[in-house]
Amino acid sequence: MVEWTEQERSIITGIFANLSYEEIGPKALVRCLIVYPWTQRYFSSFGNLYNAEAIRGNPNVAAHGIKVLHGLDRAVKNMDNIKATYAELSVLHSEKLHVDPDNFRLLADCLTIEIAAKLGTAFTADTQAAFQKFLAVVVSALGRQYH
């Protein structure tokens, strides 16, 4: 089981309490689709993803970014049992969506960059450590049910 210090818990809940989902969600997904273009393979039904401008302006991408970010809320509320919390979502991503779990890490890195850009110097090394630890646990949980 993952151990969290009080400081780590407070850092994670603090980040999400002050998060603008409508702003950061879309930006993180847009960044992922541009920086790691092979991730576009999962969004062929989203319409125009032909270039950076199209991706930025695509309402399906924006909506999905917000949805994915809200998906992290469950982990924030259940930090002591993230593995069980995401069992169902893991099966969904494996059996139905067929997402290569390595992509979870790529999106997590893009989210880290967006949060860093938003928080600026408030995103200290300790904050980064806690946030990346949290995302690593989420990513691991999402990859758990693949076989």
Added chain:
Amino acid sequence: MTSLNAKDKNAVKAFWAKVPGNEEKIGADALSRMLAVYPQTKTYFSHWKDLSPGSPQVRKHGKTIVCGVGEAVGKIDNLTAGLLNLSELHAFTLRVDPANFKILSHNLLVVLAIAFPTEFTPEAHVALDKFLASLAGALSEKYR
């Protein structure tokens, strides 16, 4: 690993033009984050007295690294040839596991995102990510 096209090279050079004068600040921050977020990297610095963020050794080494990256920007048209000496250093003397190049690159990108939030667009990000990956490849050339 994809090679850099003209667009990538121009994007990297344009972005890196903001760095001169800030090498120590950026390098120290990136190095400190790496040591804090990926504690296994501390194993390479067991000979340092002080691994804390503001320490003179962290600041000096951070500056060395970022200046090195800057030099690589200048040699962007042939990284493998241009970084031959540095590759030999990392391969035979330092023997840094190449996996760590990715880790340091990530932290460098985080620092650049914080320092230049508007300019570190996804387009700049992808160019720099490709460049740092190429740099890491060039540094790994002499390993085996």
